[in-house]
Amino acid sequence: MPRTQAPATGSAADTIALLRALIREACVNDGSVGSGQEIRSVRVLQRFLADAVATGRVETHVLESAPGRASLVARLRGTGTGTGTGTDPDAPSLGLLGHLDVVPVDPDGWTRNPFGGDLIDGEIWGRGAVDMLYLTAAFACVLRDAALAPEPPRGDLVLIAVADEEGGGEYGIHWLVRQHPEVVRVTEALSESGGMRMGRHVAIEVAEKGSAGRRLVIHGKPGHASIPYGAKSASYRVGEVLQRLGEVMPAAQLGPLWNAFVSARIQDPALAERLRDPVRLDAALPHLGGIAGYAHAVSRITMSPTVLRAGMTHNVIPAMGTIDLDIRTLPGTTDAEVDHLLRVVLGPLADDIEIEHLRGWAATTSPSDTPLFAAIERAVAAVADAPVVPIMAAGGSDARVLRELGIPAYGFGLLGPDWSYERYREGVHGNDERIDVESVTLSLAALQRIVADRLA
Template sequence: MTGDARSRAEVDPVSGESGAVPAAGSPDALVGAASDTIELLRAMIREACVNEGHPGSGQEIRNVRVLQRFFADAPVEMQVLEPAPGRSSLIARVRGTDPAAPVLGLLGHLDVVPVDPDGWTRNPFGGELSDGEVWGRGAVDMLYLTAAFATVLRDVALAPEKPRGDLVLLAVADEEAGGDYGLRWLLNTHPDAVAVSEVLSESGGMRMGEHVAIGAAEKGSAGRLLVVQGTPGHASIPYGARSAAYRIGDVLQQLGAVVPAAQLGELWDAFVTARIPDEDLADRLRDPVRLDAALPQLGGIAGYAYAVSRVTISPTVLRAGSTHNVIPGSGSIELDIRTLPGTTDDDVDDLLRAVLGPLSELVEIQHLRGWDATASGTDTPLFAAIERAVESVAGSPVVPIMAAGGSDARLFRELGVPAYGFGLLGPSWSYERYREGVHGHDERIDVESVALSLEALRLIVADRIG
């Protein structure tokens, strides 16, 4: 149901209970109004569109079919586009009446990351609703928002009056593996189908003290492969050989011993002001020289603060040797390197050489896939609409933040389209809780957070294109 009221005899599909009609605007009314979104979220979780990074995985066509059924009785224009069998994205559009009005894109992905079932206490693809929470892989990242986007699009399509501007749901494949079978492919091959003037997507809604975090930027990626050479030999006679495995160890030791210096960007002060009430600690965090010594006092937010205050270097994949009785003559280390705005490829290579010191002469640096850091300004009409909506629903100011990871939103920012990480999670959803849920065991979202996000989203849509 899409209205705020229920008949007194109706059983609430969210709580499973019957009772009196809640007052409009009350928490119970908000949750009741989100019941369609909750059921759509559960259905999408059950499709298990697991993206393992190879072309045949994902099979997002299953969630495309779920959305098509959801829109079946609404006047929504739909296109299903796929670069490979089953790797489908759905573009759903409600056209507005004013060609000069904004075209608002709601960017959600349909794929989810793999799970280790042994780490879960419930079926990760059961979509169970228990004690006010929906359980399952993708509940937080980001099927709850994709479901909310779809709900609002259907509401707009069924409204008696058409909107001024277009509203477009971009329900895409392959976000979890970089978008080659999703948004990146769509932008390259079907740019008209996905053309929008502003975008809402994931990576927002967490609580930063009294503030609600809205994603306005993302770090870049500059992956590197370090190739090291040794002297091979028979493993039974190691004298005179120099194993590349030892050299990999030397490189790893050096990478672990040197910490890249802090570089505090435009959003850093806003983060510190919102999250750190202790003025002395906040002052130390604003000082690049004293920042690292203050990090241990931040508790669970320390990892985020470290990540967004510098370029980070993380060894992830090691390779050396192919059989147990041969000393390897070569080896490699894959590095996940996340960059700040303005960091170039040359800057990354120079940083690696500085970190490795004398070892850099023994290491060949090869470039892997990457992209620049991206940001959208906070002086746009869409960001102002987000601020008004969050204040109206939650009574909270917003704080723009930089995401340590990446999302498809960067692909729009690269084109100059403002894109923001949206959401409005419940008061208990600190950044730490959000990060634990994303890609973690027992991923789940509470129905209050879904309802709050849905209510704020409706206000934003009405503000921008209503």
């Protein structure tokens, strides 16, 4: 249950009202080009930012990659180099990267309207409340308040509210950096996937695993299904491969962020020692409770069979089957290394299997010794009296696109003390998604400090 708290006022109340309005637009992205229709939420943001735009300090662009697939970029011009005045050659251009789309819902799994934006007992309910409309709303509020302040910032502050993050970003951030690179130009950025608690630490994402999708093509010998003798069904061979994938897993590879995670989250010294040993780590995973899945994922390359295909009609023994693998890679892993590892995992089955490459991207990392990361540390300490811990995300976000361009980007947030990593993961894409007013208020307060730290 949420703790008793006073109603939000001022900018926090505005952020919550904006969050509720964005939830109600129901920009559901099912992966098809016609879904999402983020133009609805773009219009909400335009109305919210109207006073800021009226100052003449904010330049906005509404950019559509396809009908209705709109992104909004609002740039508050600073007095530094970004404006061409040359008054501050070190002035940063701080990007606030949020997305407007949300994943589909199963209404039968919800106890409230998933697109009602209800505020009940200090919690805002709705699809996207956690992922990541609360941050997108906070980003917009901070930009508006900075534009209405008596003095402009020394560097640019840029809200980048994009379409299609949940569908991979082809109609959002990828399209923007290809087609409108100057509009989205920043030197550093904040985005999603941070703020959950790891013990007394606040997690800030500095890295994301990569993706190296593969399709295994498996051949058999066809025949009439009524006379199976002498045929060799590809379906059985698919089963053999799945069994092998389930029995053999890639070994742990403990990167530079692993020790910080263990130190922040694991209080038992003996268990922490086992987790720092790649040989003993797997046997220790069952003792981690709800964090075990995350620990397993970020300590190795993972391979998950997701799509199986074999056969086209019921009376023909299939001659071919395929298995699609979602493979998530660690920083520095090459495609050649993925293929080699996959063949090692498949063992004696590998010689008869073709490996096809599906869509993928490299893991990305931002350093944790940048001025922006230091500003995050100071803000979290001031607002929550807590240290931060840099972490790697098992999944992906739009921040990786900026990292691929050499721009430091961090998954930000400051959720309440009860928001463990496990609670955060349950909220993302889950039923009854909701976020409490306290977490929105904390995140906004920390964000305000970061913007002042970097741009005042």
